[in-house]
Amino acid sequence: MHTRGPGGAGPPTIGGMDERLRQRAAIVALLRLPKVSWPEIAAVVIERGDALGPLAERLDDDGALFTLDASPEALLDSAAADLARWMAEGIGVHACLDDSYPEQLRDIHQVPPVVFTRGQLATDRRAVAVVGTRQPTPQGISTAETIARHLAEAGVTVVSGLAAGIDTAAHTAALQAGGRTVAVIGTGINRSYPAGNAELQHRIAAEGLVLSQFWPDAPPTKTSFPMRNAVMSGYAAATVVVEAAYRSGARTQARLALEHGRPVVLPRQLLTHDWARDYAQRPGVHVVDDVDDLLATVEGLAEQMVPGPEALRGLAHLTTT
Amino acid sequence: MGSPTSPPPDPNQAAQEQFNIQRNWLLNLLPPSRTVCPICRGARDPDYPRCYACNQAYRRSGGILADAVAPISYSPDDGQHYHQLRVYKSPTSPNQLAHFRLAVLYTLFYNNHRPCLQLGAGGAFTHVATVPSTRARAGIHPLQQIIQVAHSALPLIAATANPAYGNAREFARDRFHVPPFTAGPSSPRVLLLEDLWVTGARAQSMAHALKETGAAAVVVVALGRQVNHGHPPSRPLLDTARHTPFDLNRCAIDDLSF
Numbered sequence: 001m002h003t004r005g006p007g008g009a010g011p012p013t014i015g016g017m018d019e020r021l022r023q024r025a026a027i028v029a030l031l032r033l034p035k036v037s038w039p040e041i042a043a044v045v046i047e048r049g050d051a052l053g054p055l056a057e058r059l060d061d062d063g064a065l066f067t068l069d070a071s072p073e074a075l076l077d078s079a080a081a082d083l084a085r086w087m088a089e090g091i092g093v094h095a096c097l098d099d100s101y102p103e104q105l106r107d108i109h110q111v112p113p114v115v116f117t118r119g120q121l122a123t124d125r126r127a128v129a130v131v132g133t134r135q136p137t138p139q140g141i142s143t144a145e146t147i148a149r150h151l152a153e154a155g156v157t158v159v160s161g162l163a164a165g166i167d168t169a170a171h172t173a174a175l176q177a178g179g180r181t182v183a184v185i186g187t188g189i190n191r192s193y194p195a196g197n198a199e200l201q202h203r204i205a206a207e208g209l210v211l212s213q214f215w216p217d218a219p220p221t222k223t224s225f226p227m228r229n230a231v232m233s234g235y236a237a238a239t240v241v242v243e244a245a246y247r248s249g250a251r252t253q254a255r256l257a258l259e260h261g262r263p264v265v266l267p268r269q270l271l272t273h274d275w276a277r278d279y280a281q282r283p284g285v286h287v288v289d290d291v292d293d294l295l296a297t298v299e300g301l302a303e304q305m306v307p308g309p310e311a312l313r314g315l316a317h318l319t320t321t
Numbered sequence: 322m323g324s325p326t327s328p329p330p331d332p333n334q335a336a337q338e339q340f341n342i343q344r345n346w347l348l349n350l351l352p353p354s355r356t357v358c359p360i361c362r363g364a365r366d367p368d369y370p371r372c373y374a375c376n377q378a379y380r381r382s383g384g385i386l387a388d389a390v391a392p393i394s395y396s397p398d399d400g401q402h403y404h405q406l407r408v409y410k411s412p413t414s415p416n417q418l419a420h421f422r423l424a425v426l427y428t429l430f431y432n433n434h435r436p437c438l439q440l441g442a443g444g445a446f447t448h449v450a451t452v453p454s455t456r457a458r459a460g461i462h463p464l465q466q467i468i469q470v471a472h473s474a475l476p477l478i479a480a481t482a483n484p485a486y487g488n489a490r491e492f493a494r495d496r497f498h499v500p501p502f503t504a505g506p507s508s509p510r511v512l513l514l515e516d517l518w519v520t521g522a523r524a525q526s527m528a529h530a531l532k533e534t535g536a537a538a539v540v541v542v543a544l545g546r547q548v549n550h551g552h553p554p555s556r557p558l559l560d561t562a563r564h565t566p567f568d569l570n571r572c573a574i575d576d577l578s579f
Contacts, residue, residue: 043404048456049413097413106411107418109404259401261342261422283341307335307421315336316470318428 026051028079042113092117108234112213119209127157129236132166140243145173152179186228188218229253347567348395364554374520378492387528389441396545442510442538450478496526499534508537518543
């Protein structure tokens with residue numbers, strides 16, 4: 001597994017900030033401006049390969065300078081101080097232009113401009129999200145554990161959301177099998193929700209990775225969990241839904257994964273739900289009969305995840321002239 | 322994943338899969354109507370023959386514009402297609418998945434619609450072009466890579482942008498400079514590929530420059546026709562487009578008569 005260190009560029013030296021730190025600070029400064037859309041900030045910064053230009057333009061555009069009473073340099077210095085404080089707390093901070101940023105998150109339209117992490121970063125190209133209800137049946141728990149254990153034993157990273165129920169079962173089984181697990185959480189990285197999972201969160205940070213798209217001290221809100229599901233879908237090569245009713249975060253994630261072009265895997269027993277039967281008709285949805293079938297399907301899906309330049313050139317023979 | 326002995330993935334199958342999955346968000350263009358612009362298929366005021374931007378380009382160009390415009394899909398500005406059309410061309414972090422998906426979409430679209438695109442041009446294409454970027458970048462633009470992969474036998478026109486216009490979204494006759502057609506066929510017919518059609522000002526300015534330089538015909542294919550999802554006149558358009566699953570066999574040019 002290819003691993004990367006925490007994404008720090010050393011402590012900031014205000015005034016003599018290096019280019020990467022200036023870019024990262026500009027992204028934080030953009031997010032601090034009033035009335036900004038976070039995914040729009042991320043998209044424009046990635047599209048341009050630059051955050052300093054968009055920051056200057058935004059300050060020019062809406063006269064934000066006057067209301068904020070701060071120069072671009074002052075905003076950058078303040079953002080750099082935030083970055084230094086977070087890193088001093090042991091938090092990894094990865095902005096969408098950083099090499100350490102999980103690149104698969106740039107695939108999705110809810111791309112987070114910055115992610116905060118505790119634990120060990122890895123490319124996690126072979127990563128599968130295992131999600132489901134917070135009120136599972138014993139059968140659901142057992143299915144989640146079996147899937148997570150088999151994925152972990154096959155060297156696949158088990159991604160989940162650190163919620164009660166299926167998420168907890170999946171993370172725990174992956175850890176017990178000695179595999180890698182990643183928790184994409186719906187609060188800031190300094191918080192735990194539910195509180196009862198604080199210890200599990202700590203263990204995942206020690207043995208795997210905890211990742212959050214929210215400011216480090218952000219509390220959970222009604223919208224933070226579905227936003228987290230979008231990022232979880234983006235982080236993983238595919239999403240497996242284990243037990244989920246019509247109104248559930250897991251079903252939300254299945255919808256988001258399809259919106260992103262990430263495959264969704266549904267165990268056949270889930271087709272007792274109308275929503276699951278409807279989803280089963282859509283492109284990118286795979287219904288599996290058992291764990292062997294699931295593993296085989298997931299292997300194939302992770303394989304096609306990132307087509308390289310040779311794949312692009314390979315299209316030449318498709319054109320009829 | 323996979324063991325070292327497993328066969329390499331079949332490129333045709335990978336392409337087909339990456340096309341299929343995009344059907345979750347691709348949206349066919351609506352045919353021209355009282356509320357749909359006959360050129361770009363965006364929303365229009367029924368009191369005018371075209372949408373505001375297409376009308377402006379028409380007046381300023383003296384009618385010397387692309388002969389046909391074929392956007393492949395609507396691209397709502399809160400959706401995945403729109404996102405891909407932005408991140409595939411990042412100069413620092415180009416998104417390979419988006420690039421591959423867009424290349425697949427273009428290639429399969431061209432394969433399916435070559436006869437009608439040629440009908441729009443009055444014959445087989447002799448050249449391909451993209452709209453020159455106003456921002457400097459190192460190396461070949463990812464959109465040029467797409468068009469070169471799909472049309473390796475056709476020369477790519479090396480046009481340049483007039484820096485006076487920056488990123489303005491307005492038609493201008495002298496916005497792009499096209500080098501003269503040399504030693505080629507007497508009636509050059511150009512396939513012009515645009516990634517995201519917002520107002521069409523850039524694509525139509527380029528079509529105009531191509532024709533002024535001697536192109537007999539220009540057909541524009543746009544990978545996406547941007548739609549502002551919060552713009553009230555565009556909402557019914559999106560609602561209607563979302564009623565029907567995406568069908569690659571439907572093409573904007575099919576709806577027009579020549």
